[in-house]
Amino acid sequence: MYYHIIDAHSHLWLKQDTMVNGKQIKTCNNGRSMFMGEMRQMLPPFMIDGKNSAEVFLSNMDYAQVEAAVVTQEFIDGCQNDYLADVASRFGDRFFVCGLCDYHRGGYLEEAKQLVSKGFKAIAIPGHRLQTPDGRVKLNCEEMMQMFHYMDDNGIILSLVLEEGTTQIPEIKEVIEECPNLKIALGHFGMVTCSGWKDQIMLARNENVMIESGGITWLFNDEFYPFKGAVKAIREAADLVGMNKLMWGSDYPRTITAITYRMSYDFITKSSDFTEQEKCLFLGENARKFYGFGSFPEIPYIKNMSE
Template identity: 60%
Template structure:
C-alpha cells in the first residue's frame, strides 16, 4: 500500500505572486514564466499546460500508488473548484485540499466538499500564522486536515508550536519534510512531538536533494534522522508531483526508499503508506499489480 501525501493538480496555471505573473507559456505548455525566468514546470510530454487528475492517475497506476493527497500552492493559483470536481469524481483515490487564508474562505472550502486546507506558510513573508487562528479553530471543529509548509525561520516554527497546543484535535501535516537542507530542520520535525495529530511529510525531498540525484542517499539519512527524533509513526512519504518528475520518474520519487538497505520492511511500509492511510482516513484502495514494461 503506497499513498502520496503531497501532490498538486491544476487545470490552468495563471496567477500573480509578489507582483510577478506566473503562467503557462506557449507553444510549449510544459514550461512556465516563474518569477522572471522560464522554467520546466511540467514533464515535457505534458504539452497543454494542464496538470490533470487523469494523467496523474495514469502515473499512479503505473507506479502502484493507491491514493494521493492533493495540496495547493499559491504559485499555481486557486484550484479549489477543480480539486473539488476531482474529489467527487475519484473519491477513493484522492484526498483533496483547498486553499484558504481566512475563516470565510475556509467555510467555502468546506462547502465544496474538500477535506482539508493547504497553507503555503513560506509564501506569507513574515505574516503571523496567528492571523489565521479563527480558521484553524474552525478546521478543528469541522475535522478538516491542515497541510502546512513552513518558512525556514524561528518565528513560524514557534507560532506553529503554539497553534498545535491551542488546537489539539486539529490534524496537521508539516510539508517539505521540515526543510532538511536548512538549519531549522530539527525544530520543524520536533513539532510532531507536541501533539498526537501532527505528522511530517516528505513532499519535495527529491527536489531538495536534486543535485545529489537518485538514489538520494542524504535524503535517506535525513528520513532516518527524523525517525530517531519523533518515531516512524509520525512520518509520511510525499512526492511533490508533478514538478519533481521533470528530473525523475514518478516511481523513482519513492523507490529510492523501497531499495534502501537502511530501513526495515516494516519502516518502509509505515512511511510509504500505512501512516498516511490511518492519518487521512483513506478507505479501501485498488489492487494495482505490477505491469511489465514492453522493453523488459
C-alpha cells in the first residue's frame, strides 16, 4: 500500500556554531561535531562537509518516499532562521519551517513578530533548554503568555518540546486554557522512555494539541530496529488520545547516524499492531491537516541495487 508520508519533526543547518549552557557545539569534519566537550557523530560520516542541507534532505525524502517535512529548531544547532527562510522560499512545497527566538533574555515577543512578518507560520520552543543563570524561563511567564496570545490571534503554530517528566505540564495547561485556539505540536513523543510521558501525551486530549514522534527511534535506540517498544508506546498513546492526535516524526538527521531514513518509519508500516487506516493517519494524514499541507504527487519507489 502507498502511504502519504509527512515528517513532522526534522532539522536543517548549514553549520553548527553555538554555545548552550556555556558549552560549545561546533561543526567539525566527517559528520562530526564538538558537542559540549565531547566529539559526537552528528551526521552520517559520508556528509563530510558537515552541511545538513535541504538538498541532501530532499534526496533522502525522495528515496524514502516522504512527501514533505516540518523543520523545527533546537538551540544545539544554533539559530537557523535565515537559512530556513531561504529554504522555504526555494522549497516551500516540501518544507514547513519553524522560526526560533532567544528565550533566554527579554524581547522574544518582538522577535516572534518579526519572524511572522517574514513569513514564518510556526515558532519553535525547545522547552527542555530554557535554563538561565537565574533559573528556568517558565512557559507561563508574562512575556511567553503575550507571545502565545499573539500566535493564537495570528494562526501561528507552536512547535514545543517539554522537559522530561511533568514539571512543565501545569505551565502549558495554563497556556492551553488562555489560548484555546493555539495549535500546539508536542515533540519527542512526551519523552516516552522517561517517567511522566503519558501525562504529556494526554495533553492531546485538548482540541488543538497534537503529539509528534520526533526522536522516538533515538529514545528506543537500545532495543534497535524494529523498535518493538516504540510500537507498543504508540499503541498505548493511541489508546489514550486516539490515533488522529499522533504524527510521525524522524528527528532527521541525528537519527540516521544509526538507521536509514526509511527505517525511521517503516517499522510502523510493517507492524501488525495498527490498522491500515491508523498507519495512514499517523504517517501523514494528521500532519497534512494540522499544518495545512496541500496535495503532493506520488513519489515512485526506486529499487536498490541490492534487491
